[in-house]
Amino acid sequence: MKKLLLALLLTAPLAAQPQLKVFTLSNRPAAATIEPVKALLQPGETVMAEERLQRLIVRAAPERMEQIRQLLEAIDVAAPQVWITVAQSANNSSSNGGLLQTGQGQQNVATSQQLLVMSGEKGSITVGEDIPQVQPFWNFANGLGLVAPGVVFQRISTGFSVEPTVIGQNVRLRLTPWMAYQSAQGPGRIEFSEGSTQVTMKNGETLTINNGGSSNSRQASAFGLVLGFGNAQNTSSNSLIVTTVIRDEPPPIP
Numbered sequence: 365m366k367k368l369l370l371a372l373l374l375t376a377p378l379a380a381q382p383q384l385k386v387f388t389l390s391n392r393p394a395a396a397t398i399e400p401v402k403a404l405l406q407p408g409e410t411v412m413a414e415e416r417l418q419r420l421i422v423r424a425a426p427e428r429m430e431q432i433r434q435l436l437e438a439i440d441v442a443a444p445q446v447w448i449t450v451a452q453s454a455n456n457s458s459s460n461g462g463l464l465q466t467g468q469g470q471q472n473v474a475t476s477q478q479l480l481v482m483s484g485e486k487g488s489i490t491v492g493e494d495i496p497q498v499q500p501f502w503n504f505a506n507g508l509g510l511v512a513p514g515v516v517f518q519r520i521s522t523g524f525s526v527e528p529t530v531i532g533q534n535v536r537l538r539l540t541p542w543m544a545y546q547s548a549q550g551p552g553r554i555e556f557s558e559g560s561t562q563v564t565m566k567n568g569e570t571l572t573i574n575n576g577g578s579s580n581s582r583q584a585s586a587f588g589l590v591l592g593f594g595n596a597q598n599t600s601s602n603s604l605i606v607t608t609v610i611r612d613e614p615p616p617i618p
Contacts, residue, residue, distance in 0.1 A: 386422075391443070398411055446610055452522060452543050481527075490523035534564055539561055541559060571607075
């Protein structure tokens, strides 16, 4: 009996000793898998991500290793990808009149872009250019008086950022589009619009979003009949067409 008790005392601590094991992931990022594994661990047990080789290094009791293996088998699956097509259009028109001059202008801008984004990730796309603007002087910039003549480059761009999450055959989408373009009121003026929304769309569904448009008018006069008076009107509208298509298989490698 004494020999049996002694054997149990010697082997019990050995059975409780934690083990070290490496799990290799096939689909899910290692850094994003740490928290679910941590939820299974007991005090004194650890998990570390080796992102370069897509591996988890776990130090835990043997019974925990089987639980971790089953968890990783369930969550280490390929995430679906979403084709997102965004078509943007903007219309801007202006008119001005006065004693000395009158003028009208209209600007129509349209663009369509497509992006493939993995569910749960964030993607963005931007298309733009730098437009040189020759300025004879800048009036009292920062309160320092007139600035010497020169060329100023203005950035004009259009694009969007998206964060899709696939839920069954639906896509929950956070969308932030923006658009900049030269105003119809003349060179040197840039119109810019940006918005953000979150919607849930069915697979293959197309959604149209309009901002309702805006308008403003101004009137000015100077020294009565010497310099006369002037008035200006400006109207603008923007629309957005979004289409989402779930793609379960990754695109072929060219």
